[in-house]
Amino acid sequence: MHLDILQTGALQDYLRRRGWLDTEEVVASVEIPGEGNMNYILRVTTSIRSLIVKQSRAYVEKNPTLPAPANRAVIEGSFYQEIQSIPMLASAMPLLMGIDRENNILVLEDVGDAPAYTFLYHSGQLLSEADTLTLTDYLSELHYHFATEKPGPIFTNQAMRLLNHESIFIAPFREDNGVNLDTVQPGLAELTMSCKQDVSLKKIVRQLGELYLSDNNQPQTGASKTLLHGDYYPGSWLQTTHNHLKVIDPEFCFYGPAEFDLGILIAHLMLAQQPSATINRVLTNYVKPTGFNEQLRQQFTSVELLRRLVEYPQLPLSLSIEEKRSLLDESRQILQ
Ligand SMILES: Nc1ncnc2c1ncn2[C@@H]1O[C@H](COP(=O)(O)OP(=O)(O)OP(=O)(O)O)[C@@H](O)[C@H]1O
Numbered sequence: 001m002h003l004d005i006l007q008t009g010a011l012q013d014y015l016r017r018r019g020w021l022d023t024e025e026v027v028a029s030v031e032i033p034g035e036g037n038m039n040y041i042l043r044v045t046t047s048i049r050s051l052i053v054k055q056s057r058a059y060v061e062k063n064p065t066l067p068a069p070a071n072r073a074v075i076e077g078s079f080y081q082e083i084q085s086i087p088m089l090a091s092a093m094p095l096l097m098g099i100d101r102e103n104n105i106l107v108l109e110d111v112g113d114a115p116a117y118t119f120l121y122h123s124g125q126l127l128s129e130a131d132t133l134t135l136t137d138y139l140s141e142l143h144y145h146f147a148t149e150k151p152g153p154i155f156t157n158q159a160m161r162l163l164n165h166e167s168i169f170i171a172p173f174r175e176d177n178g179v180n181l182d183t184v185q186p187g188l189a190e191l192t193m194s195c196k197q198d199v200s201l202k203k204i205v206r207q208l209g210e211l212y213l214s215d216n217n218q219p220q221t222g223a224s225k226t227l228l229h230g231d232y233y234p235g236s237w238l239q240t241t242h243n244h245l246k247v248i249d250p251e252f253c254f255y256g257p258a259e260f261d262l263g264i265l266i267a268h269l270m271l272a273q274q275p276s277a278t279i280n281r282v283l284t285n286y287v288k289p290t291g292f293n294e295q296l297r298q299q300f301t302s303v304e305l306l307r308r309l310v311e312y313p314q315l316p317l318s319l320s321i322e323e324k325r326s327l328l329d330e331s332r333q334i335l336q
Pocket residue numbers: 033034035036037038039040041052094108109110111112113114115116235236238248249251
């Protein structure tokens with residue numbers, strides 16, 4: 001089954017065959033629900049409800065020349081299944097209605113026309129106290145439960161980790177990526193070049209990349225291993241009309257260092273210029289799993305800050321060039 005917005009009849013037959021629609025239920029409309037990059041996602045509306053249907057293919061949807069692991073929707077679905085036993089986590093995500101392992105398709109509850117929290121990058125946007133606590137509690141619960149109860153082998157998710165490893169630790173630091181960053185923001189080219197030419201900085205970034213990829217469970221890695229969301233940034237949080245935050249898109253989930261998820265969260269709060277009270281609230285409320293290494297958390301935060309500041313394309317950040325310089329300097333100091 002290859003999902004296609006134009007093939008409504010085939011889609012209706014497929015959903016009925018799988019038992020995701022009642023036999024009499026008719027598809028009234030099909031639309032693209034929001035900005036996705038990696039996968040093919042449809043909102044299917046019937047006379048009685050709407051559903052989100054997500055298919056992963058052997059390539060990146062927005063750029064089919066880029067290969068990607070075809071079964072990532074199945075791994076994402078397995079994450080949804082895994083967290084069902086923990087009420088806080090289940091209620092913070094859309095309901096999972098089904099997985100088609102053969103066709104790499106997921107069916108999820110539609111949480112409505114909900115913008116992603118990437119609006120936080122716009123100047124003056126603040127994360128509420130309630131949302132801050134939801135995001136923190138989510139990581140506390142996830143990391144706590146799966147630190148003691150090791151999840152199944154599917155959560156190695158090595159192929160997706162390799163893809164993300166390239167995007168986080170390697171590609172952004174290449175000297176010549178063929179793009180003049182001054183066209184994005186005057187001064188950005190010079191600012192980022194100093195990082196890309198810093199051999200010792202790149203060595204530390206590479207070592208953190210190796211830790212990210214490592215399946216070594218020995219305590220000497222200095223990390224506390226658990227199940228991670230793996231992509232815990234504003235693009236993976238939706239704001240529903242009832243002002244509830246829903247976490248989505250765990251396709252990069254893996255069994256790895258808790259410090260990574262928390263590090264990414266903090267980096268994005270900084271990129272979105274959230275007040276230090278918000279960041280401190282996260283750091284004090286997060287329940288650290290045994291062996292949690294705060295220095296490693298700061299290192300992951302710093303790499304994420306660096307890569308987001310030097311990469312192309314850039315997130316829609318509102319930071320001035322001076323603010324970027326200050327974040328870059330702070331991150332480089334932590335990594336030295
Ligand atoms: N359960 C849902 N309910 C409502 N809208 C949803 C739901 N899941 C996804 N969407 C919409 O589809 C968009 C893309 O979803 P998602 O992030 O899962 O796709 P993706 O292809 O994995 O994206 P990316 O390439 O950014 O990782 C979301 O930003 C949101 O607008």
